[in-house]
Amino acid sequence: MALIKHGNLVEDLFTAVGDGDELPSKGAVLVSLECWQDNRAALLERADAVGVRLHSDQSPELIEDDLKHISLVALEFPAFRDGRAYSYARMLRERFGFKGEVRAVGDVLMEQLHFMLRTGFDAFEFESDDPVRQFETAMADFSVWYQPSSDGKQTATQLRHFPRR
Amino acid sequence: MYRYDEFDQKLIAERVKQFDRQVTRRLAGELTEDQFKPLRLMNGLYLQLHAYMLRVNVPYGTLGSKQMRRFAEIARKYDRGYGHFTTRQNIQYNWVKLEDTPQILKDLAEVEVTAIQSSGNCVRNITSDQYAGSAKDELADPRMYCELLRQYSVLHPEFSYLPRKFKIAVTGSPNDRAAVAVHDIGLRMHLNEAGALGFEVLVGGGLGRLPYIGHTIRDWIEPEHILSYVEAILRVYNMHGRRDNIHKARIKIIVAQMGIDKYRELVEAEWERIKDGPLQVPDEEIERIENYFAPPQYDALEDETELLLAQSADNAGFDRWQKSNTVEHKVSGYRIVNLTLKAIGLPPGDMDADTMDAVADLADRYSFGEIRVSHRQNLSFVDVRQRDLLELWKALDELKLARPVLDAVSDMICCPGLDYCALANARSIPIADDINRRFVDIDELADIGELKINISGCMNACGHHHVGHIGILGVDKRGEEFFQLTLGGSSDQNASLGDRLGPGLPQADVPDAIAAIIDRYKSLREQGERFLDTYRRVGIEPFKDAVYGDKDRKAVA
Amino acid sequence: MQMIIANRLTDGLVVFYTDGGGWSVDIAEGIVITDEADEDRLFKAAKSDEEHCIVIDPNLIDVAVEEGSPRPTAIREAIRAFGPTA
Numbered sequence: 001m002a003l004i005k006h007g008n009l010v011e012d013l014f015t016a017v018g019d020g021d022e023l024p025s026k027g028a029v030l031v032s033l034e035c036w037q038d039n040r041a042a043l044l045e046r047a048d049a050v051g052v053r054l055h056s057d058q059s060p061e062l063i064e065d066d067l068k069h070i071s072l073v074a075l076e077f078p079a080f081r082d083g084r085a086y087s088y089a090r091m092l093r094e095r096f097g098f099k100g101e102v103r104a105v106g107d108v109l110m111e112q113l114h115f116m117l118r119t120g121f122d123a124f125e126f127e128s129d130d131p132v133r134q135f136e137t138a139m140a141d142f143s144v145w146y147q148p149s150s151d152g153k154q155t156a157t158q159l160r161h162f163p164r165r
Numbered sequence: 166m167y168r169y170d171e172f173d174q175k176l177i178a179e180r181v182k183q184f185d186r187q188v189t190r191r192l193a194g195e196l197t198e199d200q201f202k203p204l205r206l207m208n209g210l211y212l213q214l215h216a217y218m219l220r221v222n223v224p225y226g227t228l229g230s231k232q233m234r235r236f237a238e239i240a241r242k243y244d245r246g247y248g249h250f251t252t253r254q255n256i257q258y259n260w261v262k263l264e265d266t267p268q269i270l271k272d273l274a275e276v277e278v279t280a281i282q283s284s285g286n287c288v289r290n291i292t293s294d295q296y297a298g299s300a301k302d303e304l305a306d307p308r309m310y311c312e313l314l315r316q317y318s319v320l321h322p323e324f325s326y327l328p329r330k331f332k333i334a335v336t337g338s339p340n341d342r343a344a345v346a347v348h349d350i351g352l353r354m355h356l357n358e359a360g361a362l363g364f365e366v367l368v369g370g371g372l373g374r375l376p377y378i379g380h381t382i383r384d385w386i387e388p389e390h391i392l393s394y395v396e397a398i399l400r401v402y403n404m405h406g407r408r409d410n411i412h413k414a415r416i417k418i419i420v421a422q423m424g425i426d427k428y429r430e431l432v433e434a435e436w437e438r439i440k441d442g443p444l445q446v447p448d449e450e451i452e453r454i455e456n457y458f459a460p461p462q463y464d465a466l467e468d469e470t471e472l473l474l475a476q477s478a479d480n481a482g483f484d485r486w487q488k489s490n491t492v493e494h495k496v497s498g499y500r501i502v503n504l505t506l507k508a509i510g511l512p513p514g515d516m517d518a519d520t521m522d523a524v525a526d527l528a529d530r531y532s533f534g535e536i537r538v539s540h541r542q543n544l545s546f547v548d549v550r551q552r553d554l555l556e557l558w559k560a561l562d563e564l565k566l567a568r569p570v571l572d573a574v575s576d577m578i579c580c581p582g583l584d585y586c587a588l589a590n591a592r593s594i595p596i597a598d599d600i601n602r603r604f605v606d607i608d609e610l611a612d613i614g615e616l617k618i619n620i621s622g623c624m625n626a627c628g629h630h631h632v633g634h635i636g637i638l639g640v641d642k643r644g645e646e647f648f649q650l651t652l653g654g655s656s657d658q659n660a661s662l663g664d665r666l667g668p669g670l671p672q673a674d675v676p677d678a679i680a681a682i683i684d685r686y687k688s689l690r691e692q693g694e695r696f697l698d699t700y701r702r703v704g705i706e707p708f709k710d711a712v713y714g715d716k717d718r719k720a721v722a
Numbered sequence: 723m724q725m726i727i728a729n730r731l732t733d734g735l736v737v738f739y740t741d742g743g744g745w746s747v748d749i750a751e752g753i754v755i756t757d758e759a760d761e762d763r764l765f766k767a768a769k770s771d772e773e774h775c776i777v778i779d780p781n782l783i784d785v786a787v788e789e790g791s792p793r794p795t796a797i798r799e800a801i802r803a804f805g806p807t808a
Contacts, residue, residue: 059404081203081286083326087403090323095438111187111196111204118322141183144176146316148443149323156172156316161449192732194775212778214802217734262733512808583798584806592797594808644796 002131005101005123007139009132012125014051014072030074033058036066044069053105056084060092067098075121077106086119093120093150113138120150166227166535167312167457169277177274180281180320184208185267192264207287207325209280210266213587219258219266220283221273225293225311225335226254226538230525233536235276237521243269248521250506250514252578252629253332254292254538255283259585281319286327288318288399292334294342295539296501298458299547301493305354305362307337308458310391313446317392324399328406329414331399332371339658344540346370346379346660347632349416350398353658357385364391368398368428369420372626376662377417380425382432388451390436393444397436401428461533461548466498469551476555482569483558485607489569491554500551502532504544504566505576509601511565512594513579514542523564531557540629541578541617543571573610574618574683575601578629582622582639583646589622591639591646596620596675603676613683615695619654632656634697635682636663637675648675652682652708653700664705667713678712685711724755725785725792726768727799728777736802737777739768745777749803754785754792 003012014030017023023031023042030051036043043050051072052063060073067073073092075085085104092098103123104116113124113135128134145153154164169177184204191201205211209220221236236256240248243265244258251257261269270280283290291311298306314333318324324331334348345351351367363385370379386394402416405423420428477484492501504524506514516524524544528536531553532546539545544566549557561567570576577600580586582593597620604610619633623640630636636651648670651663670678683696685707690699700708726739730747737745738752746752755761761782768780783799785792794800801807 056408080200081326082408083286083324084404084408086323086326087400109200111200112326115320115322115325137186142176142179142320144172144179145322146176146319147321147323155443156176157447157450158443159172160170160453161447192775194773198772198778212729212734214798215734215736215805216729264732582808584801584808589798592801592807594806598808646797 001125002128003103003123003125004131004135005103007132007135014049016053028071030072033062036063040066051101051103054085054088056082060088060096060098064096067092067096067100070100072101072103072123073098074103074105074125077104077108077112080107080109080112082107086115089116089120090150110134110138114141118145118149118151118153166229166308167224167454173277173316174274176320177277177279177281180208180279181267181270181274184270188263188267203285203326205263205266207282207285208266208270209283210261210263211284211587213259213585214583215585216260217263217266218585219261219269219280220251221256221258221278221280222283222290223254223256223278223538224315225291225297225308226295226540227297227308228536228538229276230528230534230536232276232278233521233525233528235273235278237518237525239269239272240518240521247515247517249512249581250516250538250542250544252540252542252580252627253290254295254540255290256538257581259581284330285325286329286331287325288321288327288331288333290332291315291318292332292343292348292540294336294338295537295545296342296492296547297337297537298460299494299496299499299501300338300340301495302340303338303495304356305337306458307335307343307352307354309451309454310352310354310364310388311335312454312457313392313450314395317395317444321399324403327399327403328408329411329416331402331416333395341656341658341660342539344629344632344656344660346658347372347376347629347656348379350395351379352391355385361387363387366394366398369417369425370660371415371417372629372631373415374412374624374626375418376626376631377421378660378662379417380420382425382429389445390440392446393440393442394432394436396439396444397432400435401431405431460496461535463496463499463548464550466550466552468497473551473554480555482562483555485569485611486558486562486567487554489573489611490567490571491549494548496548498551500549500554502546502549502554502557502561503539503571504546504561505568505570506543506566507568507570507575507577507601508565509605510598512581513577513597520564520566523560524566527557527560541576543576569607570610572615572617574604574613574616574679575610576617577601578617578619578633580621580628582620582628586622586627588625589639590624590641591622591648592672593620593622593628593637593639596637596639596648596672599672599676600679603680613687613696615697616683618679629656630654631662632660633663634695634700635679640669642669646672648672650675650678650682650712652705653697655697666705667709670712681711682708723785723787723792724761724782725749725752725794726755726764726780727752727783727794727802728768728772728780731775731778738803739764739780743767745771749792749794752792754787755782 028049049071053074108126367379583589621628654663
């Protein structure tokens with residue numbers, strides 16, 4: 001399983017910790033929402049980064065107040081057809097101003113990467129023989145966008161009337 | 166009509182290229198059918214009973230002659246010489262090959278036509294009043310907002326994997342020809358108390374297995390906020406719509422479950438957050454798009470009803486056609502003309518390539534090169550000079566597009582049904598054919614008057630049977646095709662869902678049942694009452710009795 | 723009696739699994755299955771063709787043989803085999 005962040009193949013610095021498992025003494029950890037809620041104090045005390053993984057029926061509103069302590073939010077796609085995480089990513093970026101990593105996990109396919117990028121994901125965990133190439137291909141799929149989104153790209157409407165120099 | 170600029174053209178070219186790659190990956194086995202299916206659906210490609218079917222968008226039912234000619238070419242080159250106009254103002258080709266589809270889309274892109282999002286769990290073709298811009302009863306022209314919504318919804322990164330499909334319709338006339346009350350979002354242009362033009366917003370309407378009339382979520386919203394408001398509705402739906410059961414996944418279900426008040430609360434809260442953001446449409450863009458919908462160069466003409474009366478006196482056929490198929494225009498000296506695609510022996514809404522070319526030529530000659538598609542599966546020329554009507558009628562008559570049956574019994578809506586569709590339970594086209602052959606006499610049809618029959622081959626209701634004055638639903642009963650009738654539906658501004666008449670009838674009994682219903686109507690009607698009016702006054706019992714009253718013999722008036 | 727029906731991937735046309743292990747648009751060339759053991763074996767082979775991107779969604783359907791010609795017993799499959807009735 002490859003992890004692409006900002007277009008590069010990177011090592012996952014976060015250790016996924018299962019519910020009920022002991023937290024490692026150090027290192028960045030990725031926990032479920034339940035684990036976060038149950039062990040909040042302990043997790044806040046950690047010197048290293050903490051990430052929270054949300055299921056597709058868990059809105060980021062549930063961790064809104066804690067986002068300043070969280071470095072990574074992993075949003076699950078249980079099936080690529082389940083498009084809730086696109087709204088969650090935008091919520092994190094645009095409504096909450098979250099600046100940490102927003103990672104797509106689960107049933108992540110090349111053909112959805114472009115939309116994920118637009119909605120605010122900056123990291124992608126997916127199966128591929130050539131993840132960097134697939135990512136670059138997906139990124140280049142479109143150069144015209146009609147809708148404003150988290151990526152701040154100028155829309156066709158904006159370019160028609162107010163092109164940035 | 167709207168013309169693509171460099172941005173529009175580039176986007177669809179990129180989309181075609183992306184789909185080309187997806188097809189290549191599929192054919193090479195890099196994508197499974199499961200992974201490919203949503204991708205091909207978002208490019209309008211279905212796999213039906215016999216072959217792939219391509220659904221091509223006709224944005225808010227507006228078509229130029231050049232595009233119609235391209236439709237003819239596609240039909241000849243890649244299909245079996247014909248196309249089918251649908252209840253969402255689109256065109257479908259029933260016999261395309263997957264390997265040809267990228268090239269078909271390129272050919273369409275050349276004339277500014279796409280199949281983007283004509284299917285899939287995303288926002289579909291924005292539909293509207295086929296008379297937009299020309300109807301005398303119109304308050305405001307909805308087309309410019311349809312175009313705005315089209316661009317807004319195409320390749321929306323957040324809303325391409327909704328729980329289910331999403332359909333938006335817009336009307337600018339208080340006489341709703343766009344069926345807005347049975348759409349996921351329906352928009353009605355109207356004036357508020359201060360006399361300002363805006364939209365009433367309806368949500369949660371829909372047909373299918375569980376039909377609903379839409380609720381008003383907002384009485385009035387300024388046009389500049391329409392995109393942000395739609396975004397708020399879509400966002401709440403994307404997050405809260407059910408994903409556990411495909412039959413419970415439309416917005417109508419979640420609105421019914423939560424209640425409109427709760428749904429409104431969530432939408433308004435979201436809208437408050439985003440309304441002042443970048444979705445506000447700048448005046449420059451409003452103006453830019455509006456220019457494309459400026460009225461054509463009408464001749465300055467006096468009303469020519471006198472001339473038409475004189476011509477009609479000599480020609481009974483022309484007289485009937487005028488009365489039935491033409492509609493008042495807002496501009497003096499002009500008329501709206503309907504081309505009925507309801508010839509006997511042809512599936513409703515079908516048109517062959519040669520006829521498409523002929524229609525394109527007539528559009529150029531008589532209606533500024535523009536054609537409209539109606540959700541009742543007919544076409545319209547909306548800017549015809551009164552003085553041209555006689556010549557136009559002759560030409561249409563030759564093409565079998567002039568049956569004077571608009572809104573009459575023969576003007577049925579009919580889905581493709583089990584002859585084509587993988588979802589169907591029963592064949593719908595033979596039913597339409599049977600009814601068409603039973604009611605041939607034009608005088609009889611005129612006497613019956615307005616009676617909209619809508620036929621669906623399954624509960625998905627693509628034939629809009631729930632909102633037919635008479636609705637016919639094909640069902641499968643122990644491997645046999647049966648047909649359930651409903652009465653009293655309507656999709657206009659007084660929308661209603663039809664009431665079930667009784668147990669399903671075998672195919673052979675349907676025409677008699679329709680005849681019995683019509684005879685009962687005629688015996689009960691009061692001065693000026695259409696079928697629907699009589700039905701609403703007397704209720705279902707007289708009609709139940711007419712069809713089922715005597716169980717020992719076939720239904721007879 | 724049964725046959726195996728599918729849609730061909732490239733052109734979407736309805737095809738029937740044949741004796742030679744291929745697929746034909748002509749139902750008359752399709753293999754009629756009467757033996758349960760054959761059913762399993764042939765269906766497995768058809769599914770393998772699905773994985774190899776030759777066909778989509780192979781299915782076993784009931785047929786009757788009339789005057790030597792196989793005919794699906796369900797209306798839907800008959801329409802698939804012989805084309806639209808309209």
